[in-house]
Structures are given as C-alpha cells and as structure tokens.
Amino acid sequence: MPAWWLHLLWLPHIKACPHNELAWGPAHRQAVSEQSIAELPKWGFCDTIGPSLCKVDGIELPMTPPADTPPAAQGEATDVGRRKNPKQQRAMVTAEAITQATEQIIVREGFQAATTNRIAEVAGVSVGSLYQYFPNKQAIVKALIEETVTKAAARIRETLRNSMEEPLEPALRRVMALLLEIYKENHFILFRILDQVPELKKYTSSLSVENYTHSTNLAFLEQHQAELKVSDLRTALLLVERATIQNIEYFLAHNPTNISEEQLIDEVTRMAVNYLTK
Template identity: 70%
Template sequence: MSSRISDPTNIVPADKVPKSTAPDVGWRKNPKQQRAVITAEALTEATRQIIVREGFKNATTNRIAEVAGVSVGSLYQYFPNKQAIVKALIEETVSSAATRIRVCLRELMDAPLEPALHQIFKLLFEIYKENYFILFDIVDEIPEMREYSKSISIGIYTNSTNVAFLEQHAHELSVTDLRSALMIVEQATIRNMQHFITENPTNLTEDQLIDELTKMAVNYLTK
C-alpha cells in the first residue's frame, strides 16, 4: 500500500470533470459580472421552486422569469431554453455539494478511519436530504435529463479527493484496489441512503443508519 501523505491539505487540486466527459450546461452567455451571476442564480432558484412545487410542465420561461423577478429577455440573455436552466441547476447543486464533501475529506485526512467515515457519511446524508429532488427525483420528472445527470455526480466531482482519502488511510485498509473499493462503498452507501429517505422500511433513526453504514464500510475496507 502507498505511504501516508505528508501534507493532506495540499494533496490534490479541486476535482474536475475531464474535458472529454464534462457536461455542457448550454449557457447562451456565461455570467461573470456580479449582477449577471445574481440574475442567473435567481433563475435557477426560481426553476427549482417551480419544478418542486408545480412540476416541470409548468416551468415555462415566462413563469421562471416571473418567479425570479426578471424579464424574459434577461432570461434569454443567459439561457436558450428551460432545459438549459435545469442543467445549470443540477450542475450548481452537484458542484456545491462536492465542495462541501471535499472540504470535509481534507479536514479528516489524519483522523482515524472509522470516525472519519462516520462524519463523512453524516454530511453526505444531510446533502442528500437537502437536495433529494435535484439529485435523484429530477430524472423521473424530466426523463430527458437522465443522461445528463449520469455524466455529472458528486462522486465524479470528488473522485480524486475520495481516492486520496483512502490512500491516506492505506495503513488501516486490507483492500488493495482502492478505486474498486471506493466504487463499492459509494454505491452501497448511496443506495441505502436513498432507500432510507424515501421509505425507511426498518424504522431506523438517522443516527442508527449512519452508524450501520459506517460499520459496513469499515468492515469491508479493513477485514
């Protein structure tokens, strides 16, 4: 196994989606000035509210502009259609969540594996609860977004830091193929959290779920 990293605060640059697979949001004009950024954010937030409360069919460009408090002309300065706004909303949600995860991972590089995983899983669960519709349900509401959503995920955006975290804890692990182990832990964790949020058939508490997922991951990675 690889040796521990001497400076965990400088392990990797911010994870980036490879250019060959980076999703195209479809901006008509990428906002750079503060006023433009505020307008674009207002449009994506308005789209989020409308889709969640009224459904995608009611998220017309006129309705989005109305809720955002801007003119339709301003909307079309930045986005060619409502689908492009939804893509920007997904990217914004995933990017923000990934930043929170990366910060947590870097802060826990030198912490023992089990408590570190527990804290990471707790944060991940909070993110999924806060953004469940955008991260999971939106593909059912808008099937044409399914392929786009596959190309952009928290796991993709945090992959380098995730692997670095496992490398930093290599002395505690029994697995040798870290990328495969990461994939297995990620998928098992995500599916269980998703199932818990939507159904919770076992009546576990949130704390119990995080405890059990932590035990599962630690047992797999170290036994």
C-alpha cells in the same frame, strides 16, 4: 445490523468525469490547453470551477467536453448549455434567481408548468434576461444540477481533506453524516428531478457528487492504507460510494425499518469500515 441496506439490485458503471482526476490524471493531460504538463504540480486535488473548467493547486485547466454525447431525438432540446456564464455579482444573482425559480415551480407544479415565461415571472426577471443566460428550460435544470453537485462536492472535499490525519472510522462517520445532510437538503435535485426531465439524463450522466469527489475519496483511503485490508482499492471505493448513496437514497425515500438518522449513519459507517478493514 438491519438487512435493508442490502437493497442494492445493481451497481451501475460510474462513468469517469474529468473533474475526478488528480493533477497527473489522463483527463488533465489530454485537456490542458496551452499549458505545459511540466508546469503542473506533481500532485494536487482537482477543484471543479464549472462543468468545463478545473483548478489544480491554483492552475486553471480547461477541460475538453465529452466526445460521445449521443444525438438528440427529433423535437428534443439539444442546446442544454448556458449561453453565458455570469461573472459580475448582479449577473450571478439573476442567474441564481432563475435556477431557484425553476426548482420551485418543478417541485410544486411539475416540469411541464415550468415554461420560460413562468420561470421569469417567479424569478422576478424579464424573459429577455432569462434568454441571455439560458436557451431553454432544460438548460436551466442542467445548470441547477451542476451548481448543486459542485457545491455539495466542495463541502465533502473540504471535510475529507481536514480528516486525512484522523483514524479511519471517526473520519468516515463524519463524512457519512455530511453526505446524509447534503442529500437530505438537496433530495429532489440529486435524486428526483431527472424523473421529470428524462431527456437530460444523457447530458448529466457524469454530474454526480461521487464523480466530483472520487479522486479525493481515493486519496483519503490511500492516506489510511495501513488500516485497510482490501486488495483492490479502486474497486472497493466504487462499491462503497454506490452502496452508501443507494442506502441514503432508500432511507430518505422509504426508511422501511424506521431507524433514526443517527442509526443510519452508524450502520453505513460500520458497513464501509467492516468491508474495507476486515
């Protein structure tokens, strides 16, 4: 096994995200608005609808926003939320055109070039239309990250749910292959965009694929408990999540041993299975 996957200098603390929780989780119990706990299903997956709304087995749960958002520095954009969420098809197309235009400009020309006038021009909308949905370009970038993470997490959760009854190793390999595909497709947004917009890091600390899929990842491992040897499953899951993502990121950025994608998938699968079962 090549040693480069050990390129893990630190394992950052993963901040809990309300979208991680199962139906009985404390975040839901604290956040449900006018919804009796007794009406919730005894067990279910949390599907993210948006940054402030979840759905558990068909029941929508408004989530309370984090109370510990740090104050902004002087001159820094503080309003990084959407002004309104598009609901009709035409509005959704407009909002998506704005986020996609922003990504194109940042990739090609850098964040400083992504003025609201330039974004509106590339998106083919008026500046007035842009401001109906977003107060500034930082809010557009945050929305782009949210959308990318939400879509990626939905794909992973579906694969995990469909793999619950399969043996651990082939199921994990399928998940690893999907993770590589997702991070390769969205490498800039998931790994690089905050380098150009560092002021958004404090507002997006919980916006990660592993946070949005954590409860389903845990349920998947619990379903395969008979194959596992680790004594602390929750800690083991955090280590596997971080090690996998760090290695995929390092592979996409550097690939120092010049291995193929199939070899990477084999190695990270073997790493995870050996750690969990030996």
